[in-house]
Amino acid sequence: MDVTLNILAMPKLQKYMQKIKRYKVKLKKLIYRIGISYPIEFELIDETPKKLILPCHLGILFFGDFEIPFFEEIKLYLNQIYDSFFFNIRDLGGYSFSIELFYKGVKKEYKEMKKSSNKIKIHPTNKFYQILIDKRNEENLGMILAITDLPIFSSYNDNILFLFGEAHLKHRCCIVSSLKLKEQFYNRPENHTLLGMRILKEILHEVGHIILGPDHCLNNSCVMRFSKDIKEIDEKSNELCEPCKIKVEKIREQFNF
Numbered sequence: 001m002d003v004t005l006n007i008l009a010m011p012k013l014q015k016y017m018q019k020i021k022r023y024k025v026k027l028k029k030l031i032y033r034i035g036i037s038y039p040i041e042f043e044l045i046d047e048t049p050k051k052l053i054l055p056c057h058l059g060i061l062f063f064g065d066f067e068i069p070f071f072e073e074i075k076l077y078l079n080q081i082y083d084s085f086f087f088n089i090r091d092l093g094g095y096s097f098s099i100e101l102f103y104k105g106v107k108k109e110y111k112e113m114k115k116s117s118n119k120i121k122i123h124p125t126n127k128f129y130q131i132l133i134d135k136r137n138e139e140n141l142g143m144i145l146a147i148t149d150l151p152i153f154s155s156y157n158d159n160i161l162f163l164f165g166e167a168h169l170k171h172r173c174c175i176v177s178s179l180k181l182k183e184q185f186y187n188r189p190e191n192h193t194l195l196g197m198r199i200l201k202e203i204l205h206e207v208g209h210i211i212l213g214p215d216h217c218l219n220n221s222c223v224m225r226f227s228k229d230i231k232e233i234d235e236k237s238n239e240l241c242e243p244c245k246i247k248v249e250k251i252r253e254q255f256n257f
């Protein structure tokens with residue numbers, strides 16, 4: 001191929017390519033909204049995939065009809081643990097799926113730990129992420145968090161079902177599911193205080209990933225430790241350990257605030 005000719009053709013070609021890209025994004029969004037299933041239905045579309053800039057605005061969106069115990073305290077803790085990282089933490093209210101979207105990507109699985117023959121519907125995390133990305137862009141937020149009472153599974157690992165939570169670092173969003181944080185899931189009596197504490201830990205953990213990165217802390221008491229089950233969530237504290245605090249401090253210095 002003639003190199004000179006190729007260079008001359010570049011601006012026109014680039015323009016054309018950009019046009020195609022824009023149409024592709026529009027088409028995908030449309031398909032996503034009308035809920036048609038096709039193999040790449042959960043390829044995430046982010047029109048402003050900017051890097052995380054701190055401090056930022058954090059928004060919290062609720063999926064499902066439920067109340068989070070001690071929500072004000074959760075905000076307070078977020079501001080305490082990640083001191084001055086957020087200009088504000090906004091309650092974005094509830095989001096209800098349309099019927100089509102509710103069923104999109106759903107898997108039916110047997111509930112863990114329960115001798116039940118009934119399968120329950122679990123939802124892929126990417127379904128939530130796309131809504132979060134759109135909302136984050138719409139509301140000009142730096143970071144967005146979802147809390148749901150729905151069962152979720154990781155779009156990135158089919159073997160991970162009934163997740164406590166997951167963060168998508170590139171898209172600066174994360175999700176926490178309260179389902180497995182409830183005592184009732186384990187056939188034990190309801191406990192609001194315990195549920196509030198567990199939700200708090202999971203939120204601090206997932207937001208922590210967006211700030212600190214994908215690694216887990218090995219310190220037993222640290223909120224950034226990986227928890228494989230509810231027992232391990234209960235065993236860790238709702239705080240960062242000293243090395244993690246230092247990491248947070250370094251990030252603060254890096255962003256100059």
Ligand SMILES: [Zn+2]
Pocket residue numbers: 205209216225226
């Ligand atoms: Zn984690």
Ligand SMILES: [Zn+2]
Pocket residue numbers: 217218219222223224225240241242243244245
């Ligand atoms: Zn730690």
